[in-house]
Amino acid sequence: MKILVKVVALSVAAFAIAGSAHAAGGKRMTVTGEVIDTWCYLTEIMYPEGTAHHRCAVWCAAGGIPVGIKDDDGKVYMVLKMESDTTNVVNPAILTIQTHKVTVNGDHYRRDGIDYLLVSKVVEDAGIVNQTHQKHGIQP
Amino acid sequence: MRRILYACLGVFLLGVGPALAADEWGLAGEKTARFEAKVVDVLCELTGDCLAKCGGGKRQLGLLNSAGKLTLPLKNQTLFSGAALELIDFCGKQVIADGLMITNRGYTFFALQFVREAPDGKWRKANRFLGKWAKANGIPANSDKVDQWYEHDPNVKRVLAKDGKLGLGLAADRAYDKTQK
Numbered sequence: 001m002k003i004l005v006k007v008v009a010l011s012v013a014a015f016a017i018a019g020s021a022h023a024a025g026g027k028r029m030t031v032t033g034e035v036i037d038t039w040c041y042l043t044e045i046m047y048p049e050g051t052a053h054h055r056c057a058v059w060c061a062a063g064g065i066p067v068g069i070k071d072d073d074g075k076v077y078m079v080l081k082m083e084s085d086t087t088n089v090v091n092p093a094i095l096t097i098q099t100h101k102v103t104v105n106g107d108h109y110r111r112d113g114i115d116y117l118l119v120s121k122v123v124e125d126a127g128i129v130n131q132t133h134q135k136h137g138i139q140p
Numbered sequence: 141m142r143r144i145l146y147a148c149l150g151v152f153l154l155g156v157g158p159a160l161a162a163d164e165w166g167l168a169g170e171k172t173a174r175f176e177a178k179v180v181d182v183l184c185e186l187t188g189d190c191l192a193k194c195g196g197g198k199r200q201l202g203l204l205n206s207a208g209k210l211t212l213p214l215k216n217q218t219l220f221s222g223a224a225l226e227l228i229d230f231c232g233k234q235v236i237a238d239g240l241m242i243t244n245r246g247y248t249f250f251a252l253q254f255v256r257e258a259p260d261g262k263w264r265k266a267n268r269f270l271g272k273w274a275k276a277n278g279i280p281a282n283s284d285k286v287d288q289w290y291e292h293d294p295n296v297k298r299v300l301a302k303d304g305k306l307g308l309g310l311a312a313d314r315a316y317d318k319t320q321k
Contacts, residue, residue, distance in 0.1 A: 043168070044244060054303075063289075080186070081183065089198050089224045091198075099307050111185075112210045114248075128307040
């Protein structure tokens with residue numbers, strides 16, 4: 001009987017460890033930056049920030065291109081989760097904050113050179129503050 | 141300007157050639173690439189938080205090769221659209237992905253141009269987004285609205301009707317437009 005209890009206990013422990021293996025990879029952090037269209041920003045095929053690019057960013061988010069948050073150092077975090085919603089393609093909450101400057105709390109994962117962020121809470125939404133259209137026009 | 145049209149919009153004007161090799165789009169840091177990988181839900185792969193059928197098109201999908209390397213596709217071959225709807229039919233399956241591996245601004249990501257089930261499925265051009273969008277929105281696939289889906293998409297229309305093309309409200313749009321006349 002003692003052996004059976006030990007086996008069960010070990011099995012439960014092993015299951016718990018396996019189940020938390022993925023979650024253990026995330027690093028809790030706060031990110032402040034602009035919500036961006038990752039394709040246009042990372043390819044640099046046009047001016048990709050602020051009001052000049054807002055309409056395109058909405059199009060691209062609605063088309064399912066991954067949405068990111070670019071911090072002041074230029075690091076881009078692919079948003080895979082927004083608060084309680086774990087969908088990340090044409091996510092309504094993400095769609096409506098394109099180009100906004102936000103501060104979020106979340107879990108950061110880096111995998112094969114890409115930074116991913118699971119946003120647990122939008123701490124602050126300053127709206128659109130990066131007014132670039134007078135200098136760059138509307139692109140494309 | 142042509143570079144912008146080809147690259148930003150992901151337009152593929154040359155059709156499906158017999159060799160089905162990826163086309164260059166003139167992007168900085170691009171290289172044509174073809175590789176075998178499994179189609180996975182990225183969030184599921186990273187955290188174990190999985191939905192049935194890879195989220196049914198509501199989650200970003202990645203390409204996981206046999207060495208465990210996860211590649212993120214950002215783009216397909218139609219205007220302003222991503223790769224999730226191109227890959228969703230292959231959820232959990234091995235595919236051959238063909239397109240551009242792009243390294244720029246310190247990140248490496250992928251633009252999917254063609255895909256087929258491994259090892260010898262039929263090639264698909266990564267443009268299924270348009271047909272799926274049309275069906276989801278009750279629009280005939282041959283409608284002129286489909287190619288310009290972004291002008292007719294209800295999500296886009298709702299956001300832009302409220303915030304305007306600059307995101308600053310409709311009054312800001314009007315003020316800007318006056319300066320352009």
